[in-house]
Amino acid sequence: MARVVSSFFVGALVRRCETEGAFAAIARRGSPEAGAIFVKVLRPGRLADLYAPAPQVLFDDERPADRLFEKVMDGAAEADVEARLRRETDFDPDLWIVEIEDRQGRGFVETIPVPPPGAEIFR
Incomplete structure (x- = not known):
């Protein structure tokens, strides 16, 4: 099963943030089809x-x-997050950056489970 293109995913993410009471903006537009997406949450x-x-x-x-x-x-x-994003952009100029302002610090994206300290992550 193919996943949705980046431009559609980003548009849906921005709309979701707005319906949940957060502010979201596209800070950088990447490749519409398959650009990597980074999400910065301002607290x-x-x-x-x-x-x-x-x-x-x-x-x-x-x-x-x-x-x-x-x-x-x-x-x-x-400033540290911005520096990291500059490095990522230098490596991949086709990436997207979505900035979210949310008092609750929500990222509105599905994350991988974080393994407990000392857990082995490779199978």
Whole structure:
């Protein structure tokens, strides 16, 4: 089963945020069909979280049809998140960046389960 194209996913994400009372904006438009999507969540105090596409190695044999994300930065200084996004953009100029302002710190994306400390993540 094919997953939806990036432009459609991003548009749906922005609409979902708005219906849930958060503000979302597309900070960078990437490849409409298959651009990687990064989600930056702005929190009070100039802190931010960053969600990135989940690494392929973490998927089971049956890959999900929808996109999964991994929280790669949690409560970081906004400047640090911006620096990470600049590095990601240098590596992949076709990526998308969605910025969300939400007092509750919600990312509105499905994330991979975080293994407990010391757990082995490879099968």
